[in-house]
Amino acid sequence: MISILEKLNGKETNSVNIYDNMAFDIMADLGFGQKPEESMQSGAGNPSYMNFLHGWMRASTVLTSLRNLCEIGAYIPQDAESKEFSKMGERMLGARQKMGKSHPDIFTHLLSGNQESGVKFTQSQLLVNAQMLMVAGSDTTSVTLTCLFRLLSMHPEKQQKLYKEIMEAFPNGETPTCATTAALPLLNGAVQESLRMWPAVPSGPQATTPPSGYTIAGTFVPGNVEVRIPQMTMMSDARYFPRPDEFLPERWTPEMPELVKDKRAFIAFGYGAHSCIGRPLAMNEMRTATARVIQRFEVQLGESYDDRVFRDEWRDYFSVKLGPCPLKFVPRKM
Numbered sequence: 001m002i003s004i005l006e007k008l009n010g011k012e013t014n015s016v017n018i019y020d021n022m023a024f025d026i027m028a029d030l031g032f033g034q035k036p037e038e039s040m041q042s043g044a045g046n047p048s049y050m051n052f053l054h055g056w057m058r059a060s061t062v063l064t065s066l067r068n069l070c071e072i073g074a075y076i077p078q079d080a081e082s083k084e085f086s087k088m089g090e091r092m093l094g095a096r097q098k099m100g101k102s103h104p105d106i107f108t109h110l111l112s113g114n115q116e117s118g119v120k121f122t123q124s125q126l127l128v129n130a131q132m133l134m135v136a137g138s139d140t141t142s143v144t145l146t147c148l149f150r151l152l153s154m155h156p157e158k159q160q161k162l163y164k165e166i167m168e169a170f171p172n173g174e175t176p177t178c179a180t181t182a183a184l185p186l187l188n189g190a191v192q193e194s195l196r197m198w199p200a201v202p203s204g205p206q207a208t209t210p211p212s213g214y215t216i217a218g219t220f221v222p223g224n225v226e227v228r229i230p231q232m233t234m235m236s237d238a239r240y241f242p243r244p245d246e247f248l249p250e251r252w253t254p255e256m257p258e259l260v261k262d263k264r265a266f267i268a269f270g271y272g273a274h275s276c277i278g279r280p281l282a283m284n285e286m287r288t289a290t291a292r293v294i295q296r297f298e299v300q301l302g303e304s305y306d307d308r309v310f311r312d313e314w315r316d317y318f319s320v321k322l323g324p325c326p327l328k329f330v331p332r333k334m
């Protein structure tokens with residue numbers, strides 16, 4: 001990613017593509033053992049792959065919101081984009097299966113099956129896991145990074161403050177890593193604040209009440225009812241996060257702790273037993289990518305950036321589909 005940005009030399013680019021490709025390649029490497037020469041960033045993949053992914057998400061979101069329809073889901077014809085996404089999943093899974101168990105990645109575990117019982121996933125279960133990993137492991141981090149860099153470009157004073165923290169942590173231009181960025185307060189705060197304001201799963205996951213019903217916040221909800229806690233609504237509620245519409249990474253640091261009234265209301269990664277299993281990986285990825293970019297580039301809104309277009313084209317398909325976000329990554333003097 002850094003060398004792609006260096007080649008652009010400050011020229012405006014759609015940051016959505018930059019982060020989509022980076023996040024997809026990390027997921028494909030850690031999940032499927034993809035080789036660098038097959039990566040999206042090297043230009044090897046189909047450039048329309050994100051349209052396929054979002055088409056599949058759009059269709060899946062409608063179906064899974066109407067749970068009873070899932071029963072007949074297999075008989076409903078897929079649209080062209082969903083078909084392409086399914087084919088992509090089959091190709092990636094097939095290539096990974098040919099590699100066998102020698103490669104240490106997420107599929108090493110999924111292909112091995114249960115160590116104690118010896119039970120293995122069926123081929124169709126493996127495919128669903130492959131598709132789940134392709135979406136959950138890439139689309140979420142790329143959307144969060146795009147939204148974060150948009151916010152940092154709109155608030156140069158916050159970007160400058162973050163740059164200062166990074167320069168102090170890496171005074172001799174050392175390359176930031178997962179380990180060396182983990183404890184940087186403002187960097188963590190900036191990522192958290194982007195997740196709070198522009199969550200990658202804005203409506204939140206869906207759950208079903210138990211057959212006997214359930215009392216939620218003092219209200220009895222009958223059994224077998226689909227419920228959601230909309231993340232975006234909860235995380236922009238001033239009762240939990242005062243001044244909710246302001247980008248304030250400091251609220252997550254000792255500088256402004258009074259601006260987080262109840263940490264439990266931060267639910268960008270879900271809550272409880274099924275909360276996001278990829279959270280530590282995602283945080284490492286986002287911190288490291290942000291630190292490496294801010295260390296080398298001053299990020300600005302591109303000339304063609306239009307906030308109305310960004311907001312109009314933002315779509316909630318369970319995960320988020322973004323419209324264009326043109327930014328400029330201007331190299332700093334090192």
Ligand code: HEM
Nearest residue numbers: 136137140141200201205269270271274275276277278282
């Ligand atoms: C910014 C990054 C991410 C965000 C905001 C995010 C958010 C979420 C949310 C909201 C859920 C649903 C939790 C619930 O049902 O309560 C979830 C589940 C999940 N996520 Fe993430 N995620 C991110 C990154 C990742 C990454 C990088 C991976 C994998 C490498 C991943 C894998 C998963 C999986 C497998 C589940 C299903 C867990 C289960 O049902 O037990 N996620 N994520």
